[in-house]
Amino acid sequence: MANIKVLVGSTYGNAKQVADDCADQLNGLGHNTVVLEDPELDEVVAEETDVLLVCTATIGLGEIPNNLMPLYAKLKDNTPLMPEKRYGVISLGDSGYQNFANAGKQMDELMQELQVQRVGEPLVIDACETEDQEEAASEWVSGWAAQL
C-alpha cells in the first residue's frame, strides 16, 4: 500500500472537497493518504512519500490557486528529481474560461520535468459539463488506484 500525498489547489473549496473525498476513498482501499492544503516542499520530496495526487482548480486567467503556488514555485526553483515517485492529476476548470484547466496542465508538466512517473491520464473535470464532480473523481480514482 502506498503513502499518498494529495496536493490541493483550491480557492472556493471545490477542489478541496474532491481531494477529501478521494483521500477517503484511497484510505478505504488501504492506502495511507494525507491531504495537503498548504503543501511544503519537504513533505513532497520526503522519502516516505510514494505517490503524489495533484487535485487543483484553475483560477484568475489560467493560474494555479494561491495555496498551491508557493509549492509550484519552490519545485520550479529547486527542481528535485523524483523518478522513484509516481503521480496523478485531477484538474478542475470551467471551459467557459479561455485557459481551460491550465493549472492542472502546468502541474502535470512540472511533474514530468521532475521525472515523476505518471500513473494514468489526468482527469479533467469541466464545471460546465459535470454535474457531480465528486462522482466523476471517484470513478477516476477507482481506475487510477488499481494501477498503483
Ligand SMILES: Cc1cc2nc3c(=O)[nH]c(=O)nc-3n(C[C@H](O)[C@H](O)[C@H](O)COP(=O)(O)O)c2cc1C
Ligand atoms: C474568478 C475565477 C476565475 C477562473 N478562471 C478559470 C480559468 O482561467 N480556467 C478554468 O478552467 N477555470 C477557471 N475558473 C473555474 C474554476 O476552476 C472552477 O470553478 C473550479 O471548480 C473552482 O474550484 P475551487 O472551488 O477549488 O477554487 C475560474 C473561476 C473563477 C471564480
